[in-house]
Amino acid sequence: MYNIKTPIKKLLSEEKSGFTTTVMGWVKTFRNNQFIALNDGSTNENIQIVAELGSFNDDLLKKINTGACIKATGHVIPSQGKGQAIEIKAETIEILGECDAEVFPLQPKKHSLEFLREIAHLRFRTKTFASVFRVRNSLSFAIHKFFNERDFIYVHTPIITASDAEGAGEMFKVTTLPLDGSAVGDDGNINYKDDFFGRSTNLTVSGQLEGELAATAFGNIYTFGPTFRAENSNTTRHLAEFWMIEPEMAFYDLEDNMNLAEEFIKYIISYALQNNADDINFLSERLKEEEKSKPEADRSMPLLEKLKFVLENNFERISYTEAIEILKNSNYNKKKKFNYLINEWGVDLQSEHERYLVEKHFKKPVIIYNYPKDIKSFYMRVNDDGKTVAAMDILAPGIGEIVGGSQREERLDVLLERMNSMNIPVKELDWYLDTRRFGTCVHSGFGLGFERMVQFVTGMTNIRDVIPFPRYPKSASF
Ligand code: 4AD
Ligand code: MG
Numbered sequence: 285m286y287n288i289k290t291p292i293k294k295l296l297s298e299e300k301s302g303f304t305t306t307v308m309g310w311v312k313t314f315r316n317n318q319f320i321a322l323n324d325g326s327t328n329e330n331i332q333i334v335a336e337l338g339s340f341n342d343d344l345l346k347k348i349n350t351g352a353c354i355k356a357t358g359h360v361i362p363s364q365g366k367g368q369a370i371e372i373k374a375e376t377i378e379i380l381g382e383c384d385a386e387v388f389p390l391q392p393k394k395h396s397l398e399f400l401r402e403i404a405h406l407r408f409r410t411k412t413f414a415s416v417f418r419v420r421n422s423l424s425f426a427i428h429k430f431f432n433e434r435d436f437i438y439v440h441t442p443i444i445t446a447s448d449a450e451g452a453g454e455m456f457k458v459t460t461l462p463l464d465g466s467a468v469g470d471d472g473n474i475n476y477k478d479d480f481f482g483r484s485t486n487l488t489v490s491g492q493l494e495g496e497l498a499a500t501a502f503g504n505i506y507t508f509g510p511t512f513r514a515e516n517s518n519t520t521r522h523l524a525e526f527w528m529i530e531p532e533m534a535f536y537d538l539e540d541n542m543n544l545a546e547e548f549i550k551y552i553i554s555y556a557l558q559n560n561a562d563d564i565n566f567l568s569e570r571l572k573e574e575e576k577s578k579p580e581a582d583r584s585m586p587l588l589e590k591l592k593f594v595l596e597n598n599f600e601r602i603s604y605t606e607a608i609e610i611l612k613n614s615n616y617n618k619k620k621k622f623n624y625l626i627n628e629w630g631v632d633l634q635s636e637h638e639r640y641l642v643e644k645h646f647k648k649p650v651i652i653y654n655y656p657k658d659i660k661s662f663y664m665r666v667n668d669d670g671k672t673v674a675a676m677d678i679l680a681p682g683i684g685e686i687v688g689g690s691q692r693e694e695r696l697d698v699l700l701e702r703m704n705s706m707n708i709p710v711k712e713l714d715w716y717l718d719t720r721r722f723g724t725c726v727h728s729g730f731g732l733g734f735e736r737m738v739q740f741v742t743g744m745t746n747i748r749d750v751i752p753f754p755r756y757p758k759s760a761s762f
Contacts, residue, residue, distance in 0.1 A: 293326035295360065299369040306357040307331060307372065308380065310409060313392050314348045319365075320374075322356065328411045328566055332363065332371040340377060350392055351383030351409075397749055404753055405762050412570060415563035416742045416750055419556055423738060426555035427508060427529055430548055436504040436531060441491030443510065446483055447716075449493045451662050451708050454515045455486035456524075487512035490731060491530050493663075493716050496692060499532035499727055500719045506531040508734075516757055520746045521635070521684060523735060525755040532729035538665075538674040538691040541728035542651050545678060545687050546599050548732070549649075553591055556741050564588060564741070571743040584682055587743040599649040599678065605629065607652050610645055611637050632659045638677075638684040649686075650679045662708045664690040666698055676730070680740050689730020696720040 290305045309324030318337060321330035333356045335345070348354065358374040365371070389403050390410065400407040407413040431438065444458050460480040461467035469475040476484045491507040498505040511528045531544065557564060568587035575583045585593065602610075611617055611626040611633075624634050633652070642650050653676040657666060664673035678687035693699040699720060703710050710717070738750040748754040753762040 289324075289355070291326040292322065292324045292329070292331045295331060295370065296327065296329050296368070301360045301362050301370050304357065304359050304375075305372065306355065307333070308355045309353070311348055311350055311352045311354060311383075313350060317345055320348060320354070320356070322354065323409075325408070325414060327562065328414055329368075329562075332365065332368055333358065333374050333377075334371055335374045335377060339374075344377060344379065347379045347382050348377070349383050349385040349388070351385065351388040351390060352379060353381035353383070354378065355380055397746065401748055401754075408752070411566065413749070415560075415566050416738070416744060417752065418563050419560050419567075419742050420738045420750060422556050422560050423552050423734070423741060424508075426552040427734075429555070430551045431504075431506045431531065434504065436506050437498065437502045439491075439495060439498045439502075439505045439507055441488070441494040441507050441509065443488055444481075444485050445488045446481070446485050447493065447712060448486070449488065449490040451706065452489070452515075454513045455489060456512050456514050458485045458487060489513055490528065492532065492729060492731065493713070495530050495532040495729060496663075496716070496719055496727065499534050499729070500723065500725060503534045504531070505533075518757055520748075521736060521739075523747055523751065523754055523756055526747075526751070527734035529732045529734060530729060532727065534725050534727045536691075536728040537726055538653060538676060538728060541689055541691060541730060542601065542653065542676055545676075545689065545730050545732070546651070549678070549687075549737070550595050552737070553741060554595055557591060557595075564591070567742050567744075584743075590681065590743075591741065594649060594680075597648050599651050600646045601651045601653065604633075604652055604655045604672065607633065607637075607641060610641065614640060614645070616640055616644075630656045630658065635684045638679045639682075642679045642681050642684070647681070649681065652677050652679065657702075660690070662703050662706045663692050663699070665693045666702065674728075678730075680736070682743075682745075683736050683740050685733075686736045686740065687730050687732050689728065691726070691728040694720060694724045694726055696724065 288306060289308045292307060292309065295305065307322060307324065309322045312321040312323050312330050314320050318335055320333040320335060322333055323330045355378040356372060356374050357376045358372040360370050361373050363369060363371040390406055400410060400413065408417060448455055461474065461478065467474050467478065488511060490511060491509060495505055495507050507530045509527065510525055512525050514524060515522065564587065571587050608626060608629055616622050617626050622636055626637065654667060654672040655675045657671060657673040660673050660675045664675045666673055674691035676689050677685050680686040693702065696717065700710065735747050735750050739747055742750060744750050748756065
């Protein structure tokens with residue numbers, strides 16, 4: 285058996301000494317030909333391995349470079365130096381994988397996030413990204429735990445579909461047809477009958493519609509999977525491939541939906557705070573350092589404080605109409621500080637407006653509900669006023685929209701009318717309409733953008749830094 289080793293996290297947290305152990309990991313630094321700082325990814329802390337002068341030959345010592353992979357066995361002793369309670373006095377050191385320090389891109393110094401994005405295949409080995417991805421892991425686990433504890437059924441919805449769940453037309457095509465023009469028929473149209481599925485297909489933009497089918501059988505379900513959007517948005521909040529969590533609940537109205545979403549967000553933040561305190565502390569300090577260069581007024585609340593604040597306070601809930609009134613009367617609007625000025629009811633909110641409400645006006649997460657029906661998707665339930673739908677978005681400080689959801693239109697006639705007026709292909713979605721034909725019911729759901737949630741908890745400003753290998757316009761490396 286090869287894998288006999290102790291995780292460095294375990295050794296450092298237990299602080300026990302007086303026994304022999306083996307560790308394996310990657311060298312961070314090697315000082316004075318004697319002191320190895322070794323990391324194995326279980327924690328950002330390194331264990332110090334002491335290679336006593338004269339005990340190891342020069343050939344071996346020369347190979348203990350930053351980045352090299354080694355196995356060390358030795359006695360765990362109380363540390364003489366400061367900074368650590370214990371260290372390992374090496375008896376044997378084996379080089380498992382050499383690393384030429386001259387060409388290894390990760391030097392023991394601070395690298396910019398932009399540079400690290402270019403070497404995303406190696407950035408897991410930096411403290412910042414190790415922390416981010418351990419937090420990402422915890423949040424994923426907490427999501428499943430939250431729903432599992434509440435008896436929600438986890439449903440896998442398809443990645444390849446023939447429908448556009450959001451009706452926004454931002455889809456990546458899936459095809460095996462040749463791209464040399466030979467797939468175009470005499471009428472000038474692409475002959476999808478010859479395509480793999482015998483019809484036009486795309487990568488899913490949302491699992492919601494299939495989720496609704498499951499919810500109208502199980503009651504409460506959720507999905508958690510990859511989602512794809514071909515929107516040409518080069519922002520710090522958009523990815524072409526992102527992960528979304530979509531719970532869908534029978535017998536929930538809009539208010540039930542908001543209550544669940546708020547409870548859910550607080551639960552997963554609290555789980556990460558309890559289980560990743562070291563990583564979040566590290567990221568909080570990192571952010572403080574980064575923000576030092578900004579004028580005081582532009583600095584955000586320290587990460588740890590922000591997360592605790594979110595846990596301890598209710599989210600503000602306001603209608604779209606109230607939001608428009610606040611924005612219209614704001615100093616930003618009057619002094620023309622918004623790029624898009626708010627003059628009339630009915631306009632879509634831009635991220636500058638969302639951020640004003642959250643960061644300047646309320647200074648906490650805000651849920652906006654009852655949006656004008658003309659700016660929202662076809663499946664949202666039309667309110668009695670005839671001009672708004674039972675939609676809700678949750679806006680988070682520093683991020684903007686983190687959740688989008690709604691009560692669904694359960695009345696077949698109203699839904700059909702709306703689909704027709706919005707040019708949604710009714711025939712293609714006949715299977716979806718069956719839920720309304722056969723035992724329809726009040727139901728609701730929402731989608732949480734997972735990467736935006738990870739951004740919120742880690743304080744990372746660019747969404748490209750919270751997913752291991754980001755996909756965005758003109759970029760699909762690794
Ligand atoms: O608001 P959206 O488009 O809603 C839906 O897809 C619904 N079907 C959800 C539902 O009701 N079941 O997307 C939901 C969330 C957004 O609030 C945002 O957090 C995230 O998904 N999101 C993105 N995240 C990263 N990159 C993108 N391009 C995103 N587009 C949406
Ligand atoms: Mg949305």
